[in-house]
Amino acid sequence: xxxxxxxxxxxxxxxxxxxxxxxxxxxxxxxxxxxxxxxxxxxxxxxxxxxxxxxxxxxxxxxxxxxxxxxxxxxxxxxxxxxxxxxxxxxxxxxxxxxxxxxxxxxxxxxxxxxxxxxxxxxxxxxxxxxxxxxxxxxxxxxxxxxxxxxxxxxxxxxxxxxxxxxxxxxxxxxxxxxxxxxxxxxxxxxxxxxxxxxxxxxxxxxxxxxxxxxxxxxxxxxxxxxxxxxxxxxxxxxxxxxxxxxxxxxxxxxxxxxxxxxxxxxxxxxxxxxxxxxxxxxxxxxxxxxxxxxxxxxxxxxxxxxxxxxxxxxxxxxxxxxxxxxxxxxxxxxxxxxxxxxxxxxxxxxxxxxxxxxxxxxxxxxxxxxxxxxxxxxxxxxxxxxxxxxxxxxxxxxxxxxxxxxxxxxxxxxxxxxxxxxxxxxxxxxxxxxxxx
Amino acid sequence: xxxxxxxxxxxxxxxxxxxxxxxxxxxxxxxxxxxxxxxxxxxxxxxxxxxxxxxxxxxxxxxxxxxxxxxxxxxxxxxxxxxxxxxxxxxxxxxxxxxxxxxxxxxxxxxxxxxxxxxxxxxxxxxxxxxxxxxxxxxxxxxxxxxxxxxxxxxxxxxxxxxxxxxxxxxxxxxxxxxxxxxxxxxxxxxxxxxxxxxxxxxxxxxxxxxxxxxxxxxxxxxxxxxxxxxxxxxxxxxxxxxxxxxxxxxxxxxxxxxxxxxxxxxxxxxxxxxxxxxxxxxxxxxxxxxxxxxxxxxxxxxxxxxxxxxxxxxxxxxxxxxxxxxxxxxxxxxxxxxxxxxxxxxxxxxxxxxxxxxxxxxxxxxxxxxxxxxxxxxxxxxxxxxxxxxxxxxxxxxxxxxxxxxxxxxxxxxxxxxxxxxxxxxxxxxxxxxxxx
Numbered sequence: 001x002x003x004x005x006x007x008x009x010x011x012x013x014x015x016x017x018x019x020x021x022x023x024x025x026x027x028x029x030x031x032x033x034x035x036x037x038x039x040x041x042x043x044x045x046x047x048x049x050x051x052x053x054x055x056x057x058x059x060x061x062x063x064x065x066x067x068x069x070x071x072x073x074x075x076x077x078x079x080x081x082x083x084x085x086x087x088x089x090x091x092x093x094x095x096x097x098x099x100x101x102x103x104x105x106x107x108x109x110x111x112x113x114x115x116x117x118x119x120x121x122x123x124x125x126x127x128x129x130x131x132x133x134x135x136x137x138x139x140x141x142x143x144x145x146x147x148x149x150x151x152x153x154x155x156x157x158x159x160x161x162x163x164x165x166x167x168x169x170x171x172x173x174x175x176x177x178x179x180x181x182x183x184x185x186x187x188x189x190x191x192x193x194x195x196x197x198x199x200x201x202x203x204x205x206x207x208x209x210x211x212x213x214x215x216x217x218x219x220x221x222x223x224x225x226x227x228x229x230x231x232x233x234x235x236x237x238x239x240x241x242x243x244x245x246x247x248x249x250x251x252x253x254x255x256x257x258x259x260x261x262x263x264x265x266x267x268x269x270x271x272x273x274x275x276x277x278x279x280x281x282x283x284x285x286x287x288x289x290x291x292x293x294x295x296x297x298x299x300x301x302x303x304x305x306x307x308x309x310x311x312x313x314x315x316x317x318x319x320x321x322x323x324x325x326x327x328x329x330x331x332x333x334x335x336x337x338x339x340x341x342x343x344x345x346x347x348x349x350x351x352x353x354x355x356x357x358x359x360x361x362x363x364x365x366x367x368x369x370x371x372x373x374x375x376x377x378x379x380x381x382x383x384x385x386x387x388x389x390x391x392x393x394x395x396x397x398x399x400x401x402x403x404x405x406x407x408x409x410x411x412x413x414x415x416x417x418x419x420x421x422x423x424x425x426x427x428x429x430x431x432x433x434x435x436x437x438x
Numbered sequence: 439x440x441x442x443x444x445x446x447x448x449x450x451x452x453x454x455x456x457x458x459x460x461x462x463x464x465x466x467x468x469x470x471x472x473x474x475x476x477x478x479x480x481x482x483x484x485x486x487x488x489x490x491x492x493x494x495x496x497x498x499x500x501x502x503x504x505x506x507x508x509x510x511x512x513x514x515x516x517x518x519x520x521x522x523x524x525x526x527x528x529x530x531x532x533x534x535x536x537x538x539x540x541x542x543x544x545x546x547x548x549x550x551x552x553x554x555x556x557x558x559x560x561x562x563x564x565x566x567x568x569x570x571x572x573x574x575x576x577x578x579x580x581x582x583x584x585x586x587x588x589x590x591x592x593x594x595x596x597x598x599x600x601x602x603x604x605x606x607x608x609x610x611x612x613x614x615x616x617x618x619x620x621x622x623x624x625x626x627x628x629x630x631x632x633x634x635x636x637x638x639x640x641x642x643x644x645x646x647x648x649x650x651x652x653x654x655x656x657x658x659x660x661x662x663x664x665x666x667x668x669x670x671x672x673x674x675x676x677x678x679x680x681x682x683x684x685x686x687x688x689x690x691x692x693x694x695x696x697x698x699x700x701x702x703x704x705x706x707x708x709x710x711x712x713x714x715x716x717x718x719x720x721x722x723x724x725x726x727x728x729x730x731x732x733x734x735x736x737x738x739x740x741x742x743x744x745x746x747x748x749x750x751x752x753x754x755x756x757x758x759x760x761x762x763x764x765x766x767x768x769x770x771x772x773x774x775x776x777x778x779x780x781x782x783x784x785x786x787x788x789x790x791x792x793x794x795x796x797x798x799x800x801x802x803x804x805x806x807x808x809x810x811x812x813x814x815x816x817x818x819x820x821x822x823x824x825x826x827x828x829x830x831x832x833x834x835x836x837x838x839x840x841x842x843x844x845x846x847x848x849x850x851x852x853x854x855x856x857x858x859x860x861x862x863x864x865x866x867x868x869x870x871x872x873x874x875x876x
Contacts, residue, residue: 002747002748002749002750003488003489003747003748004748005489005524005525005526005528005529005748005749006486006489006525006529007481007482007485007486007525007529008482008484008485008486008507008511008513009509011482011484011485012482013479013480013481013482013526013529013530014478014479014480014481015479015530015533016477016478016479016540019477019478019479019480020477020478022480023478034781034782034810035781035782035805035810035811036782036805036810036811036812036813037780037781037782037785037810037811037812037813039454039457039458039779039780039781040452040454040457040458040461041451041452041453041454041457042451042452042457042460043445043451043452044445044446044449044450044451044559045483045515045545045547045559046446046449046503046515046547046559047445047446047449048444048445048446050441051441051443051444063508065484065505065507065508067503067505067506068505069446069503069549070501070503070549071447073446075446077483077484086443087443087444087445088443088451090443091443091444091445091451092451092453095453097826097829097830099814099815099816101812102454107483109483109484111507111508121482121483121484129815132815132816133816134794134815134816136794136798136813136815136816137815139798140798140813140815143798143802147805256795257794257795257798260795260796260798260799261795261798261799261802309440309441310440310441310442310443311440311443312440341477342475342477343472343473343475343477344472344473344474344475347475356572356574356695357694357695357698357699358698360574360577360578360581360695360698360699361698361699364581364699367473367474367585372472372473372474372475373473373474373475374474374475374539375474375475375574375578376537377537377567377570377572377574377575377578378537378570378571378572378574388535391535392535
């Protein structure tokens with residue numbers, strides 16, 4: 001009886017082309033992390049359930065892949081990389097030097113209802129800066145986001161910045177007690193529009209007309225010109241309460257740094273709320289100008305209670321998460337993704353079995369000159385091998401038959417133009433290197 | 439109530455230094471895979487339990503992390519990357535071009551008894567060549583192993599080669615029916631010695647003295663000199679039965695290719711049995727000459743029934759698995775592992791908060807010259823920051839105080855020698871680049 005080859009609903013395979021694209025993206029992102037001094041850590045996919053559950057929201061508890069292991073322990077697959085980071089920092093506190101700047105790339109699991117474009121297993125790519133309260137660390141996270149977007153050549157992008165203190169201060173000023181609930185509703189502005197938000201604010205929080213209009217007025221404030229102009233225009237807010245004053249002065253300090261760093265894709269917008277109640281300071285989202293419908297491709301902010309589940313020591317963190325799958329989808333939609341079916345440049349072919357060993361040796365010579373080279377392992381009809389070479393989009397085929405073997409030459413076929421020429425190995429190397437440098 | 443920050447028994451975190459070492463190792467290994475035209479794929483960590491269980495041995499079934507998911511499905515964490523490969527190849531057969539050369543790096547889970555150096559979650563690093571029966575593909579896998587060992591600078595190593603047909607043919611000749619069981623016992627030669635193996639062969643298989651002595655005699659045959667000499671010395675085996683004849687002619691063909699490729703770390707040894715009954719052709723193991731006790735760091739072979747659980751199509755495969763954790767441990771034990779605590783070269787320091795923004799700009803300039811540069815986010819006492827710089831083993835500190843800010847200079851401190859000099863940015867870049875090229 002055969003078993004049906006199938007994946008679970010909400011889980012998927014990555015075929016080579018997609019896996020190559022993902023790993024190219026990740027390589028560039030990790031290079032940026034490392035160029036800023038961030039270091040990698042790894043934590044297990046499986047954790048004690050109580051380690052994960054305490055900090056998770058109710059929704060996450062429902063979505064947790066939890067079970068009993070062989071020893072009867074309650075265990076669960078991680079649903080994000082932040083809770084494991086908190087556990088990691090608390091557990092290894094004695095051997096970490098602060099500030100601790102770590103990145104982590106790994107798969108997380110959420111048993112949510114399967115829907116288009118949402119998976120139950122997906123890759124997160126987080127970077128966090130633990131143990132510094134300085135605005136310089138907030139600005140560095142934003143700087144990294146901008147650098148990643150530049151390196152990934154996503155085209156124009158916008159980093160929208162806000163501060164939880166702005167939203168807290170406004171609610172305080174308007175006498176709205178359930179700040180998190182209000183933020184959750186405001187976060188839906190893009191999805192359900194102003195009318196929908198109004199309705200929900202009345203229904204869920206019982207706000208009155210004046211409160212709602214004032215709240216919607218405040219959250220529609222956003223920077224249009226430069227930072228100075230913007231801060232001048234909202235100077236009056238500082239007088240409303242100390243919470244607003246602190247938040248605005250944080251944003252002013254940040255604005256100055258971002259301006260000095262020429263990060264002119266950053267704009268302050270009071271509508272950014274970020275789903276989680278989790279953040280406590282400056283927060284941000286990143287959208288692609290050519291594809292705003294994609295939503296935020298990199299979001300983050302400052303949080304002051306990272307390790308509170310595990311330790312009495314209060315450690316402040318600031319960090320963000322790159323939406324890898326979203327970025328992949330976006331770049332593909334924008335036609336900005338280089339399609340690669342192999343990393344090898346040339347397919348080396350033996351016309352008869354007798355030349356196979358020679359062909360393997362030539363391919364090794366090419367590799368020793370940093371030219372990635374694949375050998376076709378069988379000697380079949382040339383047309384069949386060339387059709388394989390074309391389907392995998394090699395640039396060249398290097399063909400060795402009896403003649404070539406006797407004369408010590410190689411027939412190099414350019415698979416784009418179809419042209420071919422018989423030459424010695426040194427010339428093949430030269431041709432391949434020229435094409436690599438293009 | 440605080441939750442205790444802890445990992446499950448048999449699971450572990452990787453701190454930055456170890457995570458950096460692992461990723462450096464992986465980068466080199468993947469470069470080799472890709473230089474031979476292997477492409478990456480990804481499969482989920484979680485699969486339908488029946489997909490995983492059918493092919494697994496009894497032992498693996500016991501060790502499987504299996505549970506019911508939210509939809510009541512029987513699911514399990516993968517215990518290797520080979521069964522998912524078989525599922526993948528069967529499921530996506532229509533869009534794969536053969537020969538299909540894939541590599542995969544991923545974590546697998548086995549709930550075995552926790553013991554020193556054995557983990558319940560560990561990383562596998564597999565590469566397989568599907569759909570070619572040519573010995574050229576066997577030799578390529580061995581060539582890749584040799585190339586990886588060279589690139590990882592493990593020192594001298596030995597690839598021991600055998601053929602399942604040799605072991606089958608010998609058992610056939612000696613009238614031993616339970617070949618897999620006999621192989622399993624012979625595989626313990628290193629662990630329990632000849633006496634132990636003798637005893638177990640009597641007890642488990644009821645072999646007689648003559649059979650055992652002949653079997654042990656055969657499996658002690660190994661190549662000492664060159665391939666020709668060796669094959670001449672065992673030519674008589676070809677006449678014993680067709681199974682032996684085929685196996686020896688395969689090995690002869692392989693030996694010729696390996697000789698032409700100058701792969702002189704390869705030696706044939708009839709004692710190599712490889713645990714799994716799974717293999718059907720040429721098999722191999724790799725050991726480090728300076729650390730033989732580590733066991734095999736890269737093993738593999740040919741198998742003819744990869745997809746038999748899922749499909750009637752018979753696809754032949756040949757591949758191997760790099761023992762990443764073992765290699766890491768081995769390189770560390772041999773002192774061949776470069777210890778890195780950060781990938782950044784220089785720590786940029788602002789003496790006062792007023793210089794922070796300038797320091798961030800200078801660090802960005804350095805990064806634009808491919809010099810990975812970290813900024814210390816707070817302005818504390820210099821000695822405290824330098825102690826951080828030393829603990830993370832930066833090469834340089836770039837210090838900006840009031841004087842430097844006014845004169846447009848940077849004080850560059852060499853953290854190894856303690857020397858420091860005030861210079862302009864261009865000179866800092868020159869110094870850093872010089873140190874990168876060392």
